[in-house]
Amino acid sequence: MNAAEVVTGAAFSRSEMMIVAAARELAEQRVCFVGVGLPNIAVNLAKRTVAPDLQLVYEAGVFDARPARLPLSIGDPTIVTGATAVTSMLELFGYYLQRGLIDVGFLGAAQIDRFGNINTTVIGDYRAPTTRLPGSGGACEIAINARQVFVIMRQSKRSFVERIDFRTSPGNLGGEDGERIRREQGWLGRGPSVVVTDLGVYHFDERGEMRLDSLHPGATLDAVRGAMAWEPRVAESLMETPGPTADELRLIRDELDPDGVYTS
Secondary structure (H helix, E strand, C coil): CCHHHECCHHHCCHHHHHHHHHHHCCCCCCEEEECCCHHHHHHHHHHHCCCCCCEEEECCCEEEECCCCCCCCCCCHHHHCCCCEECCHHHHHHHHHHHCCCCEEEECCCEECCCCCEECCEEEECCEEEEECCCCCCHHHHHHHCCEEEEECCCCCCCECCCCCCCCECCCCCCCCHHHHHHHHCCCCCCEEEEECCCEEEEECCCCCEEEEEECCCCCHHHHHCCCCCCCEEEEEEEECCCCEHHHHHHHHHHHCCCCCCCC
């Protein structure tokens, strides 16, 4: 990236920085199973920038999608534009995902814990929740079968919790034993690799716990600590995330999200 192209912090929002940082994590990846919402815009930005050969796979049964515009949902007809294959969901999950042919599953979350376990089912008690969420869809199968799992979500104490209210999609489970449990269960994937928020970029250490590796421009460690329910592990060489380039912002604002649905 040419440093001269980077835009100053006042010229972009936290959501735009989050989307750009998530897209950059997909550089050199090949096949990505895309979730709706924030993963959708991040992956489509990656295909237009750092990963032009990225093959997008959508839950509706579309492989190697080339959507002409940002899909509104997995049922949006634009998803099939120029696709290599359009199959049933059963065939997509059975022939591609469950055969280990997906490099990255890109998911969103309502809650996440320090080990990357995800909740998209309920907030509160399952039998009498305060909020009922969309549920798993294909997220659980993606989380256990994709070779890696990337997560994008806004960070707060309500979303980065000590204990999630419902484990919709398993991450590293309880920590060091997570890899052993995944093998015993016959899961193909190795679990979460990256979590990108509006404050920074996290990877996972040898214990399977989230580690803050990069702070976004303008974010501070105090802000990070104030937006999570546990004391974060922090990389010894904590970096600052390079800001968005003018071209990345143009793609987000003019092509992918002109109405500001994801970035407002």
